[in-house]
Amino acid sequence: MNLLTVILVAYLIGSLPITAFYSKKGFRRDLSSRSAAGFRREPLLSVGMEMGKGALAALLGLVLHGWTGAAFASIAVVLGQIYPVFTGFRGGRGAAVSAGALLIMSPLLVLIGIGIYWALLFVTRYRSISMVSAVICVMVLTLVLFPELYVILVVFGLGSLVLLRYAGSVRRWRKGTEPPFRWRGLGRWR
Template sequence: MIYAYSIAATLLAYLLGSLSFAVIVSKSLGLQDPRSYGSKNPGATNVLRSGSKVAAVTTLFLDGLKGWLPVVLVKWFGADYGLGDGTVAAVGLAAFLGHLYPVFFQFKGGKGVATAAGVLLGISWILGLATLLTWLIVAYFSRYSSLASLAAAVFAPLYYLFGDRAAWYVDKIILMAMVLISALLIYRHRENINKLLKGTESKLGAAKAQGKKPG
C-alpha cells in the first residue's frame, strides 16, 4: 500500500509540474503566448519580455510553488502513510520533470530554474536560500541570468553534501535526484552555454540599455 501512495504522490507532483504557468498567466492577463516571442521559453524571464512585470513575478512565484508544494506536503504528512525521503526525492524530481516536459502542453516546457529552486526550498530552506544567494551573486557580478542558473545548478548538490551532519543528514536518494535535476538544468541551458562561449548571450537589463541613446 505504501508503494501505491508513493506512486500516486509522484504522479500528482508531475501533473502539478505540468501546469505551464507562463502560458496560463499570460493568457489570463490577455498577453501574447510566451512561446511565440523572445526565446520562446515558457518561463518567467521570457514573460518579462512581454513588458508585464506582474505576469513575470506571478509566473516566477507559481513555478516555484509547484516545486515546493509536493515536497513539503510529503515531508509534513507523508509519515502518516509510510512515505519517507525516497518519496520526497521522487515528487521533487517529478514536479521538475513536469515543468520541463508538461503533459498538458505537448511536452514542451521551460528550463526549470524556478521549479528547481522551489524543490530545494522544500527540501531545506537553508539549502534553497544558499542556492538562491549563489544565483543572485553570480547574476549581480556577471549580469548573465543563464550563467547564474548554471552556477546554482552546479553548487546545489555540493551545498547539500557540505551541510551533512551540520544542517541535515544527507539522503542518497535525495542527492541523486538533485544531481539529476542539476544535470537536466545544465542540459536545458545548452543553447545559452553556446552563446556564452561565443559572447552573444544577452545580459540582464540589456533590452533597457538598448533603448537608451547616449546624450
C-alpha cells in the same frame, strides 16, 4: 494514495502552464512561446508561482510518503515542468520549480543557491552563467553540508536536469550571442 500516484500527480502539477493563466497576452500565446510572455512583465510573480509548484509537489510527497515520497515528487514535478504533457512536451528549464521542491527538502540550500545566483548575476550580467554556476555550487555544497543520501540524490538529479536545459544558453554565451541582463527597475528586467 500510493507512491506511483503521488509521482503522477507531481508530474501533472509540474506540467501546468500557470504563467498562461495570468498573462495579458492570453493562454494560447504562452503555449506557443518557449518563454512565457508573462515572465517579462512580472518576473517575481512568475518565479514565485513556479517555485510554488515545486514546493506543493514535494510537500505532497513528504506528507503522504515521507522523504522518499518528497524525493520522487521533486524529480517528477521538475520533469513535468521541463516536458509538460499539456504543451506538447515543450516546457521551461526547471530551475524555479527545482528551487521550490528543494525549499521543502532543504531551505538552507535554496537560500545559498539564490544568493550565489544573484551575486554572480551582478558580476557577470548573464543569467545562464549565473544559473549554471549556482547549480554547480549547490551540488558541491550538498556533499559538504548534508550527508543524507536522499537529499544528495535529489539535488544531483534536479541539478543535472537544469544543467542540461541550460546547455544551449551556455553555448550562446560562449559565442557571444546571449544578451546581457539589463535592469529596468525592481520586478521589471529582461
